[in-house]
Amino acid sequence: MNSSQHVARLAAAQGQIDKAPSGVWGGGRLAACLLALAACGGGVPAGNGSGTDGPPTYGSSGPPDYFAMGPDAPFSTAYRGTRMVELYYDAQAPMVYREDVGSDGQGKFSVETLDVLISSDPNTPLFLLLQSQRQALIYRHRDFRIRDLGLFLGNYDYVVAPNPTTVAGVTCDRVQVQARVGAKSRFEVDIDPTTGLVLAWEEYDLDTGNLEARIAFEIYTPDGDLSDMVLIDRVFQTSEYGVHTEDFKQALGFDPLIPKLQPGAGYQLGVQAEVLVVDGENWAKLYLSDGMATCIFMDSVPITSGGVGTGASEKKGEVAIMQVGSWSSLRGTVRGHEVIMAGRVSELDLATVLDSSLR
Amino acid sequence: MNRQSIRDAMIESLAGVTPDHPAQGLDKGVDPGTDRLDLLPQAVREHLVENEGLRREWRQLLRQVRAIRTLERVPVPSDLDGRVVASLQAGYRQERAIAHVRALPPEPAPHELDVRMGQSAGRPFAADGLDPGFLKAPAVLDRLVAKRVSSGGGARPQGSPRSTRLMAAAALLVASSLGLMALLGDRSSNLGDDGLEMASFSFRVIRIEDPALAHPDLVNLLGGMSGGALDGRGRVR
Numbered sequence: 001m002n003s004s005q006h007v008a009r010l011a012a013a014q015g016q017i018d019k020a021p022s023g024v025w026g027g028g029r030l031a032a033c034l035l036a037l038a039a040c041g042g043g044v045p046a047g048n049g050s051g052t053d054g055p056p057t058y059g060s061s062g063p064p065d066y067f068a069m070g071p072d073a074p075f076s077t078a079y080r081g082t083r084m085v086e087l088y089y090d091a092q093a094p095m096v097y098r099e100d101v102g103s104d105g106q107g108k109f110s111v112e113t114l115d116v117l118i119s120s121d122p123n124t125p126l127f128l129l130l131q132s133q134r135q136a137l138i139y140r141h142r143d144f145r146i147r148d149l150g151l152f153l154g155n156y157d158y159v160v161a162p163n164p165t166t167v168a169g170v171t172c173d174r175v176q177v178q179a180r181v182g183a184k185s186r187f188e189v190d191i192d193p194t195t196g197l198v199l200a201w202e203e204y205d206l207d208t209g210n211l212e213a214r215i216a217f218e219i220y221t222p223d224g225d226l227s228d229m230v231l232i233d234r235v236f237q238t239s240e241y242g243v244h245t246e247d248f249k250q251a252l253g254f255d256p257l258i259p260k261l262q263p264g265a266g267y268q269l270g271v272q273a274e275v276l277v278v279d280g281e282n283w284a285k286l287y288l289s290d291g292m293a294t295c296i297f298m299d300s301v302p303i304t305s306g307g308v309g310t311g312a313s314e315k316k317g318e319v320a321i322m323q324v325g326s327w328s329s330l331r332g333t334v335r336g337h338e339v340i341m342a343g344r345v346s347e348l349d350l351a352t353v354l355d356s357s358l359r
Numbered sequence: 360m361n362r363q364s365i366r367d368a369m370i371e372s373l374a375g376v377t378p379d380h381p382a383q384g385l386d387k388g389v390d391p392g393t394d395r396l397d398l399l400p401q402a403v404r405e406h407l408v409e410n411e412g413l414r415r416e417w418r419q420l421l422r423q424v425r426a427i428r429t430l431e432r433v434p435v436p437s438d439l440d441g442r443v444v445a446s447l448q449a450g451y452r453q454e455r456a457i458a459h460v461r462a463l464p465p466e467p468a469p470h471e472l473d474v475r476m477g478q479s480a481g482r483p484f485a486a487d488g489l490d491p492g493f494l495k496a497p498a499v500l501d502r503l504v505a506k507r508v509s510s511g512g513g514a515r516p517q518g519s520p521r522s523t524r525l526m527a528a529a530a531l532l533v534a535s536s537l538g539l540m541a542l543l544g545d546r547s548s549n550l551g552d553d554g555l556e557m558a559s560f561s562f563r564v565i566r567i568e569d570p571a572l573a574h575p576d577l578v579n580l581l582g583g584m585s586g587g588a589l590d591g592r593g594r595v596r
Contacts, residue, residue, distance in 0.1 A: 085586060085587075087585065087586055087587065087588040089585060089588045090588055090589070095586075095587055095588060095590060097587070113587075119590070121590055123430070125426040125429050125430065126426065126430055127587065127590050128426065129423055129426045129427065130579070130582065130587070130590065131587055132419075132423065133579075134579065134582060134583035134587075136583075137580070137583025137584050138583055138584075138586050138587075141583070141584040142583075142584060142585060142586040143586075213588075215586075227411075228415065230415055230416060230419055296580070296584070317561065317562035317563060318562060318563040318564075318565065319562055319563070319564055319565070320565045320566075320567050320573060320574060320577060321564055321565065321566055321567065322566070322567040322568075322570065322573050322577055322578075322581060324570075324581065324585060324588050324589050325585070325588060327581055327584060327585040327588065328581070329577050329578075329580050329581035329584075330577070331574050331576050331577040331580075332562065334561070334562045340576055340577075340580060342580040342581050342584050343584070344584075347566065351560055351564055352560075354560075354562070355560045355561055355562070358561050358562075359561070
């Protein structure tokens with residue numbers, strides 16, 4: 001990296017940091033960030049940055065080694081622990097609960113909500129039941145994680161703080177992360193450098209500086225006893241195929257909708273897709289990711305619809321859409337396809353992606 | 360018995376579970392009083408006695424069924440009927456409006472319109488002193504529409520001279536072509552700041568503000584990915 005690029009990036013970083021309210025980024029922390037940025041080269045491309053052709057390249061230090069472990073860490077690390085989960089995406093209805101979480105390091109896991117500490121909904125038994133049924137979604141999608149290292153490095157700036165933190169007795173690196181384009185949030189993430197597992201993360205709204213989510217281990221036991229847990233991996237019968245393969249279509253029994261537009265800058269359609277069998281119906285499940293955030297795109301042609309684009313289904317070009325904080329989901333029927341989507345993107349982004357799959 | 364048939368038998372046996380059956384001591388091994396093994400067929404019971412994993416699954420099923428049965432029956436919201444009717448009426452009203460517009464006979468645009476279009480082509484609406492007010496439909500159109508609606512249909516406004524109808528059609532054309540941006544701008548500002556409704560998607564988009572009114576798939580996927588962020592509001596209000 002030449003000196004002018006370095007200075008420009010530092011200035012840009014300072015501009016972003018200055019937008020956050022004081023108290024979140026104190027002067028000492030600001031200095032520490034910039035020091036770390038300069039010292040570690042963290043997240044600062046040496047050559048091509050965002051908005052240029054080709055992947056970014058890094059200085060000799062490069063990203064920390066444990067970044068590469070991020071995608072698999074929750075599944076390849078054997079552990080058990082208790083986490084405190086604080087969700088403030090819906091300002092009128094905060095949700096705070098504790099959960100018992102564990103993984104056998106072989107791909108199976110369990111995440112069971114233990115008790116609800118703050119909620120405006122008094123129906124705790126129902127919430128616990130729902131959480132139990134959603135374990136796979138929660139474990140795979142809720143938490144900050146580097147899901148694709150290449151995309152993450154291309155789409156996010158990061159700074160590794162010079163001083164380590166301690167989470168549940170584990171010494172962690174604190175990494176501050178923010179999307180390079182169109183960022184709405186910034187993240188503070190504590191990562192165990194020996195496993196790559198995220199032990200704590202916080203999400204802050206960039207405009208208001210408000211805390212939107214905080215999830216942290218209170219108790220963490222490597223290779224903990226899982227004997228009283230019911231471990232799962234998949235909820236539905238699932239098989240994987242290349243998105244654009246004939247095998248995928250044959251397994252589904254219909255031509256899946258394939259998005260042509262992405263829900264945000266830097267997103268890419270995953271090359272692997274899944275076929276899920278839910279109540280005897282095949283569903284195509286596609287993933288779009290920017291390396292950290294994920295958007296799920298599912299579609300199916302109901303057996304009763306009489307085929308794609310025929311009969312009553314053809315008239316049901318209608319989707320319902322809902323947004324909470326930085327999360328949105330969509331469900332509806334278009335051209336005979338039932339469609340379900342969700343992700344850490346806006347409502348408009350979801351509708352745009354769906355629309356692109358129909359053109 | 361294979362594992363699946365044991366699970367099926369366990370699920371079938373849950374009919375006898377009541378909300379008030381003892382919940383204590385679940386983690387202290389087999390306790391017929393707590394585990395309610397008596398609900399299971401003998402063959403299944405023998406498997407559970409020998410297999411701690413199956414017992415855990417059985418206990419989890421019991422916990423879930425107990426939780427479900429502790430839930431109070433939720434009455435249908437009192438305004439549901441009204442909402443359904445309102446929704447249907449709104450839909451029909453829109454369809455009626457579309458049908459009326461489609462039933463309008465084609466009318467040639469007056470030469471004056473071509474001239475005005477040519478003059479304004481390439482000029483921003485608000486630039487060069489161009490008065491956007493000329494894009495508004497004339498008052499006569501309001502009267503015609505009111506008359507048409509009150510008469511209950513018909514392809515043409517009855518009793519109006521051809522020149523008036525021509526003027527109305529021309530005004531409609533101007534309003535709907537040149538005034539499109541302004542019209543969409545108004546709709547956007549009424550419907551929120553993201554302009555979902557104004558985007559030209561090939562499907563209709565309905566925004567759900569209250570999770571209680573959303574389809575369970577929508578709530579569960581979003582609830583699952585966000586870790587239950589939606590559930591703080593309550594499921595049904």
